[in-house]
Amino acid sequence: MICCILLLLTLTSCVCGTFVVNVTQSSYQAEENHNITLEWSFTAKTHTPSDSLIIFCQLITDLRASVLYHLHEGVESQDEQFSGRVQCDKDVLREGRIRLHVSRLRTEDSGLYECQVVTSDGRSSGKCHLKVSAAVDQPQPETPTVRPQPETWREIGLYVGLTVAAVSVILCPLLCCVLCHCLTKSADEKQRVDTASETSSLSKRSTIYDSNLSVPTSPS
Numbered sequence: 001m002i003c004c005i006l007l008l009l010t011l012t013s014c015v016c017g018t019f020v021v022n023v024t025q026s027s028y029q030a031e032e033n034h035n036i037t038l039e040w041s042f043t044a045k046t047h048t049p050s051d052s053l054i055i056f057c058q059l060i061t062d063l064r065a066s067v068l069y070h071l072h073e074g075v076e077s078q079d080e081q082f083s084g085r086v087q088c089d090k091d092v093l094r095e096g097r098i099r100l101h102v103s104r105l106r107t108e109d110s111g112l113y114e115c116q117v118v119t120s121d122g123r124s125s126g127k128c129h130l131k132v133s134a135a136v137d138q139p140q141p142e143t144p145t146v147r148p149q150p151e152t153w154r155e156i157g158l159y160v161g162l163t164v165a166a167v168s169v170i171l172c173p174l175l176c177c178v179l180c181h182c183l184t185k186s187a188d189e190k191q192r193v194d195t196a197s198e199t200s201s202l203s204k205r206s207t208i209y210d211s212n213l214s215v216p217t218s219p220s
């Protein structure tokens with residue numbers, strides 16, 4: 001009986017000894033808002049059904065531990081810190097490789113990442129470090145190069161509009177004055193011409209009338 005138990009223990013320890021989880025890189029460095037792929041490898045056997053595979057990866061910092069990726073019975077989950085930012089490459093999982101793509105890195109993603117893998121062959125874990133440095137001068141060059149263009153265009157538009165308005169404000173009364181002046185001048189001239197012609201016609205008429213008047217008086 002004791003022999004059997006001892007045999008079982010040695011067998012399981014033997015199995016545990018053969019199952020390993022390695023890290024392809026022991027430490028990573030990245031910049032804030034960039035993406036990174038963390039990679040582990042484990043002893044995979046072709047006959048291992050994928051449903052019996054459990055992966056539990058977590059970030060361990062001085063303050064807390066948060067789940068980066070958890071695969072259990074084919075269901076994936078993670079903590080809110082990493083929700084929507086982690087993608088596991090399922091194609092390479094069968095080959096015994098865990099590839100986790102972490103996008104839009106934050107400085108608080110820095111720390112020790114540990115992945116535990118449990119299969120029917122055994123369990124093991126591997127650790128790696130990630131340091132995310134703050135983006136110092138990344139958003140600043142974008143703002144002065146991208147934003148001024150619409151602003152300058154707006155300013156140019158504003159200046160053009162203002163000058164047009166100013167010019168029209170100055171020119172309109174001037175034009176009106178000139179027009180009025182011209183109109184009154186022409187009207188005056190016309191009137192003068194009219195009065196002149198009228199007076200001439202009147203004088204003509206009066207002379208005719210005079211002559212008409214004088215005509216009947218002369219025979220009598």
Ligand SMILES: *[C@@H]1O[C@H](CO)[C@@H](O)[C@H](O)[C@H]1NC(C)=O
Nearest residue numbers: 020021022041042043044096
């Ligand atoms: C893990 O690393 C050891 C030592 O580098 C290597 O011999 C072994 O093949 C690796 N196993 C896997 C599954 O990557």
